[in-house]
Amino acid sequence: MKRSTESTPNRYPTEKLVRCPICEAVNYDTQSIIRCRRCKELIYKHKQISYHKTLAFLITAAILYIPANVYPILITRQLGTLQENTILGGIIALWEAGSYPVALIILLASVFVPILKFLFISYLLITSKYNMKSSKVDQHKLFYITEAIGSWSMVDVFVVAILSVLIHFSSIQIIPGTGATAFALMVFFTMLSALSFDIRLIKH
Amino acid sequence: MPSHELDNFIICKKCHTLHKKVPLAHDTKAVCRYCDTVIYRNHRDLFNTTLALAITALILLIVSFSFTILTINIKGVNQSLNFASMFIVMFEHHYYFVGIMLGFLVMLFPLIILSSTILLLILMKYRKYPYLVKRLLILIAKLIPWSMIDIFFISILVAMVKLFDFTQIDVDVGFISFIAVLLLDFMIIKRISFNELWINYEEIYRINA
Structure with a gap:
């Protein structure tokens, strides 16, 4: 392993340079629209537009989080009787059945990850809006984590899809519930929200 | 500057x-x-090794799409899971959005990413079609956050643990090749860097022009 970087000369302040999210080239920050000098893609639009876009997607996702938890995500039909399970209900059932690791994975992926994403993105939006003093490096890391954990919430939706294929007998059947659609939409919008966040909102 | x-x-x-x-x-x-x-x-030989890995991954991905992943047995009745059946069952239950999302995130996007990587590396090797190469590079960068085969694999494992108590689960060819795809995908993502590819792109096509 080799430590890169001699210390960067002070006359090129990092604040004036941005990284292209597509080709990783270093670009000058023009404060408005940026077209990457290497891949020629429109990588940054106006900061305010992306601020509002992120906020709008975040609110949509937060609203969808309610039906995702209230409506059943999984319905078991056994000999004519229906048993409906919400996400939390499913986790509690798993915990009581003794499958602690799986209960923890689902709790982490379906409950904590979306809430953490809501908190992280709102924190980043609020600090950028009110120019609050906080460590830029930490904010960049927070945003990186938000992007990295984004897709993990899909675990529950995929599990429901897999189970509804496998448990498809005449005596017992698993059917996806309305919560599954709401949940999938919620994940979709949180991902859009993270993708439309402008990294320059952190820098200034 | x-x-x-x-x-x-x-x-x-x-x-x-x-x-x-x-x-x-x-x-x-x-x-x-x-x-x-x-x-x-x-990397010593970025292009050739990545190309080899990507071709292997694509073949194995097609194998896992076309074969059964898991089979369960409840009281003598078998039920098996493959990628297409999941898509169909979601449509049968009228969950179109979830079905379409599954189709895109688990099947279509990984397939597009792998085949574009292969095409891209071959074109760069033969120094042809700079515009197409550029579009492919941009396409891959934009699609990578939307490919969820790793999450899907975790979901298979979770579903297996859930079913473990009351059924017998048989692992099939699809499952094994899916693990291989994941490992290869991880290696490709780890070794490939867009920065390097773009630098190579600029060098290759500047010489050509």
Whole structure:
């Protein structure tokens, strides 16, 4: 392993340079629209537009989080009787059945990850809006984590899809519930929200 | 500073610290001095090895799409899971949105990413069609956050644990090849860096022009 970087000369302040999210080239920050000098893609639009876009997607996702938890995500039909399970209900059932690791994975992926994403993105939006003093490096890391954990919430939706294929007998059947659609939409919008966040909102 | 001098710099993807690039020896990597994230590597034979890995991954991905992943047995009745059946069952239950999302995130996007990587590397090897190569590079970068085969694999494992108590589960060819795809995908993502590809792109097609 080799430590890169001699210390960067002070006359090129990092604040004036941005990284292209597509080709990783270093670009000058023009404060408005940026077209990457290497891949020629429109990588940054106006900061305010992306601020509002992120906020709008975040609110949509937060609203969808309610039906995702209230409506059943999984319905078991056994000999004519229906048993409906919400996400939390499913986790509690798993915990009581003794499958602690799986209960923890689902709790982490379906409950904590979306809430953490809501908190992280709102924190980043609020600090950028009110120019609050906080460590830029930490904010960049927070945003990186938000992007990295984004897709993990899909675990529950995929599990429901897999189970509804496998448990498809005449005596017992698993059917996806309305919560599954709401949940999938919620994940979709949180991902859009993270993708439309402008990294320059952190820098200034 | 003229803008071509910016090529001597690179920004860490995690903490956005500006670094000046230094030449690396073969098979070594440069890490960010603040957060220890790998910023770039120098591979001995980036193109050929990545191409080989990507072709293998694509073949195995097609294998896991066309064969059964799991079979369960409840009281003598078998039920098996494959990628297409999941898509169909979701449509049968009128969950169109979830079905379409599954189709895109688990099947279509990984397939497009792998086949574009292969096409891209072949075209770059033969120094042909710069415009197409550029579009493919942009396409792959945009699709990578939307490919969820790793999450899907975790979901299969979770579903298996859930079913473990009351059924017998048989693992099939699809499952084994899916594990192989994941490992290869991880290796490809780890070794490929867009920065390197773009630098190579510029070098190759500037000589050609």
